[in-house]
Each structure stands twice: as C-alpha cells, then as structure tokens.
Amino acid sequence: xxxxKTGVSFRWHGLITAFLVTAVCIGFALSLLDLGESANALTExxxxxxxxxxxxxxxxxxxxxxxxxxxAGIVQFAPVxxxxxxxxxxxxxxxxxxxxxxxxxALVRYSGLDLMRAVGLLLIVRLGDLLALFGIGLLLVAALDxxxxxxxxxxxxxxxxVLLIVGVGIVPYVVRKLGRWAPRFVxxxxxxxxxxxxxxxxxxxxxLVVLTLLIWITLGxxxxxxxxxxxxxxxxxxAWLASVAASLAFALPTNGIASIGPFEAAFVGVLVxxxxxxEAALAAAVHLHLCALIAAGLAALAAPMFPAxxxxxxxxS
Numbered sequence: 001x002x003x004x005k006t007g008v009s010f011r012w013h014g015l016i017t018a019f020l021v022t023a024v025c026i027g028f029a030l031s032l033l034d035l036g037e038s039a040n041a042l043t044e045x046x047x048x049x050x051x052x053x054x055x056x057x058x059x060x061x062x063x064x065x066x067x068x069x070x071x072a073g074i075v076q077f078a079p080v081x082x083x084x085x086x087x088x089x090x091x092x093x094x095x096x097x098x099x100x101x102x103x104x105x106a107l108v109r110y111s112g113l114d115l116m117r118a119v120g121l122l123l124i125v126r127l128g129d130l131l132a133l134f135g136i137g138l139l140l141v142a143a144l145d146x147x148x149x150x151x152x153x154x155x156x157x158x159x160x161x162v163l164l165i166v167g168v169g170i171v172p173y174v175v176r177k178l179g180r181w182a183p184r185f186v187x188x189x190x191x192x193x194x195x196x197x198x199x200x201x202x203x204x205x206x207x208l209v210v211l212t213l214l215i216w217i218t219l220g221x222x223x224x225x226x227x228x229x230x231x232x233x234x235x236x237x238x239a240w241l242a243s244v245a246a247s248l249a250f251a252l253p254t255n256g257i258a259s260i261g262p263f264e265a266a267f268v269g270v271l272v273x274x275x276x277x278x279e280a281a282l283a284a285a286v287h288l289h290l291c292a293l294i295a296a297g298l299a300a301l302a303a304p305m306f307p308a309x310x311x312x313x314x315x316x317s
Contacts, residue, residue, distance in 0.1 A: 041230050041283035049229035053288060056222040057295030060215050061088050064125075067211040068103075071172070071200050072113065072121055079110040082306040089300035092293055097253045100126070110308035120196025124175055124208075128168040130251070132212045133244050135164030140241040146274055168212050169205040172197035219243045223267075223288055230284035232276050242270040246285065263289050 065084035069077050083106030090099030104118035113121075139161035141147060142154040149157075176197035200208070220240030227234045227242070234242075249266035250259045264285040271281035 035279075035282075037279040038282040038286070041280050042286055044231075045226075045229040045283070045287055049225055049287070050291060052225050053222045053229075053291035054295045054298070056218050056225070057292045058299065060218045060222075061085060061295065061299045063211055063215045063218065064088065067125060067208065067215070068107075068121060070207045070211065071124060071204050072107075072111075072117075072196075073199055073204070074111055074113075076111070076309050078306040079112075079309045080107070082303045082308060083107045083110050085299035085303040085306075089296040089303075092259075092296035095255060095259075097251075112309060114192070116192030117196045120175060120193040123193065124171050124196060124200070125212075127171045127175070128208060128212050129215075131164045131167050131171065132216055133248055133251075135161045135167075136213075136216055137161075137241060137244045137248070138164070140237050140244065143237055144241065144274075165209065165213070169209045172200040172205055172208070216240075216244070216247070219247065222291070223284075226284045226288040226291070227271070227281075229287060230280045232271070232280050232284060234271065234274070234276065238270070238274050242267045242285075243288070245270045246288075260289070 061084065062081070065077070065081040068074075068084055069080045072080070074080055083103060086106050087099065087103035090102040091097075092099070100122065103122050104113075104115060107113045107118040107121070108115050138157045142149070142157035142161065174197070176194050178194040178197075217240075220236060220243050223243035223246075224234065224236050224239035227239050245266040246263045249255065249262035252262060255262045264282060267285035267288070268278060268281040271284070272278050
C-alpha cells in the first residue's frame with residue numbers, strides 16, 4: 001500500500017524543518033562561540049566518562065521499558081523492552097517527534113496489545129514525563145540561588161512543583177476520563193485510547209511516579225558526569241536543571257536532526273546563566289547528546305535479541 005500524500009508531505013516538512021532548525025542553531029553557535037575550544041574540550045574527555053554516560057543512558061532505556069510493562073500489566077518483559085528500545089532509537093534520530101509512532105506500533109506487533117490501548121499508554125507516559133519535567137524544573141529553580149528569588153516565591157514554586165510531580169500518578173485517571181469528555185462523533189475512538197487508563201490501579205500509578213522520577217534522576221546523573229568531564233565544577237542541582245531544559249527542548253515538535261541544536265542550546269543556556277564558560281558548556285552538552293545517541297544505537301542493535309510475543313499476554317485483559 002502506497003503512503004498517503006499527506007503522510008509524505010508531513011515527513012518532508014518535518015525533515016526540512018529539522019534541517020533549518022539545526023542550521024540556525026549551528027549558525028548562532030559559530031557566531032557566538034569558539035567552536036575550536038569546545039572541540040578541544042570534547043576530545044579531552046576520557047573513555048571512562050564516555051562509558052559512564054552511555055551506561056546511564058542505557059539504564060534510562062531499561063527504566064522506560066519497565067515503566068510501560070508495569071502500567072500495561074504485561075506479563076512478559078522481553079517484547080516490551082524490544083518495542084521500547086526501538087522507540088527510543090527512532091525518537092533519538094527522527095525529527096518532528098515522528099519516532100513517537102514507533103512505540104504503539106511496536107507494542108502491537110511484539111506484545112499483542114490493541115493499537116488504541118498502546119496509543120493510550122504512550123499518551124500516559126508522555127504526559128507524565130511532561131508534568132515531571134516541569135515539576136522538577138520548578139523545584140530546582142526554587143532550590144538554586146542564582147535567580148535571587150524571594151522566600152515566598154520559592155515556597156510557591158516548591159508547592160506547584162510537588163503538585164505537578166504527584167500529578168504524574170493522576171494522568172491515567174485523566175486519560176480514562178477522556179472517553180467521557182470526548183464529543184460523541186469521536187467518542188468510540190477516544191474511548192479505546194482512554195481504556196489504557198482504566199487498567200492502571202493505585203499501585204501501578206505509584207510506580208509510574210517512581211519510575212518517571214528515576215528516569216530523569218538518571219539523566220541528571222549523566223548530565224553531571226558530562227559537565228564534570230568537560231572540566232566544569234557544577235553541582236547536581238544545576239546539572240539536573242540543564243538536563244531538564246534540554247529534555248524540554250528535545251520534546252518540541254520542531255527540533256533539529258537528531259535534535260541537534262535545541263538540545264545543546266537549552267543545556268548551554270542554563271549553564272551559562274549560572275556563570276559557566278559557554279565553550280565548556282557546549283562540550284558537555286555535545287558529549288551528553290552523543291552518548292545518548294550511541295546508547296540509542298546500541299539499544300536498537302540489542303532489540304532483536306529480545307523475543308517477540310505475538311499473542312496477547314496482558315493481565316486483566
């Protein structure tokens with residue numbers, strides 16, 4: 001079956017946008033930074049730092065697969081890790097968030113899930129990630145000193161941050177309600193997507209919060225390792241905030257080829273705001289990004305090692 005003209009047009013528009021975004025970011029970097037100095041700092045990073053950050057990135061990939069397994073109630077882990085690894089690799093390199101389509105399609109193929117339920121699971125984890133990132137970001141802004149915020153503002157940010165993080169566990173409930181809120185003419189389709197939230201009990205919602213936080217804590221550790229390897233004495237709070245900013249930039253539907261450009265710009269922006277040299281900050285950002293791409297490639301190569309299960313073996317089905 002030939003792809004629709006709309007689908008082909010979307011892919012071309014995504015690629016063109018990605019090239020333009022990357023080109024613009026590189027142009028700004030050339031005009032504002034000494035890229036030679038950044039390249040030198042990058043080449044001085046030792047193999048231990050490379051292996052550590054790649055390893056932490058692989059840990060994140062496994063945690064994402066565990067999260068999907070837990071909230072979906074799937075008995076067998078291997079098909080989910082296969083689907084999740086392929087999803088992570090596609091997301092790492094494809095522009096315009098086109099890689100997101102891989103997870104539901106792979107879950108259908110390898111785990112036997114209903115497509116609409118798989119789409120619902122993707123919606124739950126992505127909304128949870130978004131809430132967690134904003135919550136963690138606000139918490140870190142309140143904890144760090146260089147914004148010179150008043151005590152009242154810090155307290156308000158902390159309260160909002162905690163509510164957002166706790167809200168990750170409420171996302172399945174909200175998705176479940178979508179089926180009732182949807183207009184009648186799309187109610188059936190939305191209801192099938194919303195059904196993904198109906199099978200997630202209280203224990204699974206707690207694990208959803210815990211695993212989501214573990215994923216982003218692991219990224220913060222990876223960011224701190226990259227920053228330290230680039231010769232910057234940055235504490236964990238600032239490294240975590242830089243990684244949160246880079247992740248939010250990565251989540252934009254208009255990002256560069258393999259998110260090159262926006263990821264680095266957000267990461268460097270946070271570190272420079274804290275007084276770090278831009279060239280060293282860029283070296284750390286590129287190191288973190290390259291390690292994430294290497295880990296995504298390794299995960300994609302490892303994915304076929306995990307057997308698929310064509311039959312649906314899902315609890316509470």
